[in-house]
Amino acid sequence: MSLRRKSDEDTDRTPLPGTAHPLEVSPETEAALKLWVVLSRAQAAVSAHVSADVARHGLTLTEFAILEALYHRGAMLLGEVQRRILVSSGGITFLVDRLVAKGLVERQECPSDRRARYAALTEEGEAMIRRIFPAHAAMIERVVSGLDLPEQEEAANLLKRLGHSAASSDTKEVTFSNA
Amino acid sequence: MSLRRKSDEDTDRTPLPGTAHPLEVSPETEAALKLWVVLSRAQAAVSAHVSADVARHGLTLTEFAILEALYHRGAMLLGEVQRRILVSSGGITFLVDRLVAKGLVERQECPSDRRARYAALTEEGEAMIRRIFPAHAAMIERVVSGLDLPEQEEAANLLKRLGHSAASSDTKEVTFSNA
DNA sequence: ACTATATATCTTAGTTCTGAGAGACATATC
């Protein structure tokens, strides 16, 4: 094997490392890849705004999501919250611990299942979410205002279907219910 | 065997402590909030698949994004890669270090600016991305196939505009001027 | 009742990344 220097690109057509390989795929593949890219970028861009907004109140995005869920849905089992906001089981313990430490949430026993715990807002937590939610919602409205209302609804519709089909297309390890 | 999966809502829970406060906002606000939710969920669902796919080759999502960018665009300055994949400045150093340790990427000096470094694929890195990219692209195509081609293009179009407008809408820089 | 398996949460160790700042270099202005 000969070690090649980067400077001696001349007569040889073997693709050297560091040279570009423009994307050459079918239109279907290209559309799928592009959708994945713009989906990630749009989510990151919106997320950055939302994250910065809740950070002003000393909260992370995930913490806020928990508070909001508990406010709008009422007390929930930790596992329910976990599946709703999509974190690991260790993650939900960690997050609820932190919200308890901040005095915003409390754990409550579940009378019908002694393994389970409810997470519920404290009065302080409820007061906080009630106080910051309106400006928060207005801010999200501004951030997505690059699309008008019908476009937002159409995008939401498409994304909902995309999310559902992607979530249910469990590739491996999950039972493939072959009936 | 009846592997019965418990659905989220089938626990017979008596409405214990925290009471629910159903969402009551204007249709505009509701559309914006819903868009934000389905955007996050769709991204997470697709991301989980892509992440699991590249993990089979010992790579994280971010590492793969770097390799792919270097393969398709050629060598790039670290700062260019950083802005492209949206990580912090410390993050790009960390990630490139790790890819260098894996033998997939190398740093190269920039002749016109001695502060800057290029990241470039090694031959091994290029061989790897060439080997795994086709199946990777096919997998993404499958994951987003819940939408047909015109729908994918429409979603991509909407998301591109959403991403751009969200990214450019400078958050009212909440510097709080010494609050 | 006993056993096996499933579920709910928690613990621990480790991974991935961020944010603030430092050092080296570049560039514009005087």
Next chain:
DNA sequence: GATATGTCTCTCAGAACTAAGATATATAGT
């Protein structure tokens, strides 16, 4: 040429998680 200011990468501390296993409890089959 000297100085100020901006840019690029790197370092370091630590935040925000995840993965895997531990523990306690529940539930179904025998």
